[in-house]
Amino acid sequence: MTPLILSEPDLRARVPLDLAAIDVVEAAFAQLAGGGVVMPPVLSMHLPQVNGEVDVKTAYVTGIQGFAVKISPGFFDNPRRGLPSTSGLMVVLDALTGRVRAVLLDNGYLTDIRTAAAGGVAARHLARPDATRAAIFGTGMQARLQLQALRLVRPLTHAVIWARDPARAQALARALDGPDCSFTATADPAEAAAEADIIVTTTPATQPILQADWLRPGQHITAMGSDQPGKAELHPDCLARADLYVADRTSQTRLMGELRAAIAAGTMPDGEHPELGQIIARTHPGRQSPDQITICDLTGTGVQDTAIATHALDAFSKDDPNA
Amino acid sequence: MTPLILSEPDLRARVPLDLAAIDVVEAAFAQLAGGGVVMPPVLSMHLPQVNGEVDVKTAYVTGIQGFAVKISPGFFDNPRRGLPSTSGLMVVLDALTGRVRAVLLDNGYLTDIRTAAAGGVAARHLARPDATRAAIFGTGMQARLQLQALRLVRPLTHAVIWARDPARAQALARALDGPDCSFTATADPAEAAAEADIIVTTTPATQPILQADWLRPGQHITAMGSDQPGKAELHPDCLARADLYVADRTSQTRLMGELRAAIAAGTMPDGEHPELGQIIARTHPGRQSPDQITICDLTGTGVQDTAIATHALDAFSKDDPNA
Structure with a gap:
């Protein structure tokens, strides 16, 4: 199986912040509370010599076919170079075999979406x-x-x-x-x-x-x-x-x-x-x-990443049943 | 900058276990001892429900232009499905900006090489x-x-x-x-x-x-x-x-x-x-x-991953100065 490689423009075009995104993040939070989740502590690497940091988050959610490992760099001198501070990608691994199913070269876009979706979930249940x-x-x-x-x-x-x-x-x-x-x-x-x-x-x-x-x-x-x-x-x-x-x-x-x-x-x-x-x-x-x-x-949380990444894959596999 | 995506066959063809591989791993170990390295503890996720585990390793080595984040899944029921137990990939991030430079879809091949190279380094210095x-x-x-x-x-x-x-x-x-x-x-x-x-x-x-x-x-x-x-x-x-x-x-x-x-x-x-x-x-x-x-x-260690991944990128960028 060749991994699916998706670019930031692909993902922006097909994974909007909508009720579907809020729903998948909501379901992942419910799973987290229910105990069907393995979510290790965040791997955090601090790089003061280049005013940067890298976080790696992951979560395995029982019942979801894939799980994401997200690499989130934040390099805070980037704006001086005309680049955004944050970037990164998500890798989706198959939940049964661990094989790489997809690489989502989102430069942080899916993090933006899943973070905002969590705000929607919080308001829906608490406001x-x-x-x-x-x-x-x-x-x-x-x-x-x-x-x-x-x-x-x-x-x-x-x-x-x-x-x-x-x-x-x-x-x-x-x-x-x-x-x-x-x-x-x-x-x-x-x-x-x-x-x-x-x-x-x-x-x-x-x-x-x-x-x-x-x-x-x-x-x-x-x-x-x-x-x-x-x-x-x-x-x-x-x-x-x-x-x-x-x-x-x-x-x-x-x-x-x-x-x-x-x-x-x-x-x-x-x-x-x-x-x-x-x-x-x-x-x-x-x-x-x-x-x-x-x-x-x-x-x-890593469950939000797994939720949005597998949601993104679903959006593309609807076109191509072999994806 | 579009990340370079390299497949396992690409990497097998161009990154052999040779003296050059041993030399880059040796240099990385020397850096680790010299203090110019940030290497956080391994992120380890155990998934007994699918007889699997995922390790994430990384190391930032001062003086190397990129650093690797390696995702190593081991799913031990895979042989029953006709698949190898281990797979995974390495992501190479730019050392100054954190931007994704390359995704090495090596299915663990580069880990094999850097692990053997460390054995060569040990024998060269201790035998x-x-x-x-x-x-x-x-x-x-x-x-x-x-x-x-x-x-x-x-x-x-x-x-x-x-x-x-x-x-x-x-x-x-x-x-x-x-x-x-x-x-x-x-x-x-x-x-x-x-x-x-x-x-x-x-x-x-x-x-x-x-x-x-x-x-x-x-x-x-x-x-x-x-x-x-x-x-x-x-x-x-x-x-x-x-x-x-x-x-x-x-x-x-x-x-x-x-x-x-x-x-x-x-x-x-x-x-x-x-x-x-x-x-x-x-x-x-x-x-x-x-x-x-x-x-x-x-x-x-993560420094071996950073060493072999950047060595692999060098092998490809010799062809293409824009890579």
Whole structure:
């Protein structure tokens, strides 16, 4: 069997951020909670001499025909060379034989999609069904994609964007504003948070932006920017203030998510916390009333990679039954 | 830059086990000892439900333009399906930007070559220069390749092969026998060891085969079969009996090499031991006299993967300066 080699343009054309992508990521989280998953710790290589790092993630999900091994380089001097910081690929191995089925030369595109899809899953299961107003912190690729994912699962009519650079927030709001959903920008993060039903933080902040006394009953917060031990977007008091804290994977969020700083500050116990998959699988009740405050802490998991990579392969094998 | 995609036949045709391969692996070991290497612990995923495992290895070597991330699946029910147990690929990333330069769809071929090349490096630096007689334990791919590597660095005129199955040992000896080097088989491992200047063990044994009282002054032993915590080819007394024990990487051999069982048996201390790269770099004196017994414990390292993968790319870029 010759492996299928797919390029970034192939994948961009055929694997959009849509409800199907959200559904496969949701199913993978449910499997993770159900125990049919082998997911080793992330292999992380730090390369300070070239201002870079490489992460390798994988997860074997029982019942899925393939599993992904993802190689994610981040080389932060690349923008000076006119290149994006992140790139990489996913390799799909056959779940029964380990043979290479496909190499997805996505340069990180599928990671963008599966990360935004997880935000959609979190909102679908934790945000109030009648949520119409969102606040987005950040203006990068994930700010756009998280908004797109939210709109697939909740009837948003307005979103406000905050960023450290107000000009960028204004530019993004102008670019996205439309008849179905209006977009505005603000230079005041407290103002952004005040009116939102859903807050999504998408920044690489190392100092908390969202403060606990800004939170209001009924809000849902998805924090997806922190994926390294030095990062934090929510003040540690936010987690204590919330009625429900949910991790994508507690073993990761305690090391590199918002939970890490909250444990260090003593506002959260370093123990078991509910995981997103448990809410999906209904082994944890999740949000119990419209007034609760919920937080979902997303650090990115190998099951999402396996889910999106095999979803991508499915999109291509529909054309070619021999693929 | 579109990544170069190379197939197993491409690589077999252009990357032989030769002195050039031994030289690049030797240089990588020297770098490992010199400190210009970042080599994270192996990512290992065990999949008992399908009798499989996946290892991911990588190493960044300062001064080499690329670095490899190797994905090595071993699925041990594959032979029943007419497939080899091991397969996999190497991805070569640019050392400055992290961009994918090449995908080497080698199905484990380059691992075979770099593993045998390390045996050649060990013999070149630890075996007596006048070594003419080898004993090989095992009859698999590495038995053949280790013999080939030995013959590149030492003037072998005879080799004896032992295997648990005597018929296999005889068949391999018949296949390899020739005018420059004679090959015989034996059913007695003590007899195989008795006359050898160099002993190479290449088996997946979990109980020791080579006994300490078989060893004779002047011998060099390379043990390359053990690469998992349950494996061992040498009796723990062998390591204590030797004048010099050398690891490819002590942090690995103490967990998955011959050193592991020797530490457990109390015959070797769980501390610092010389590494092959130190002997190459002459920061450790190595063999000090023709009568010493030396042992080299090879578990396989990411620097070998980076060395062979970039060597392979060089072989192809000679054709095409834009590759």
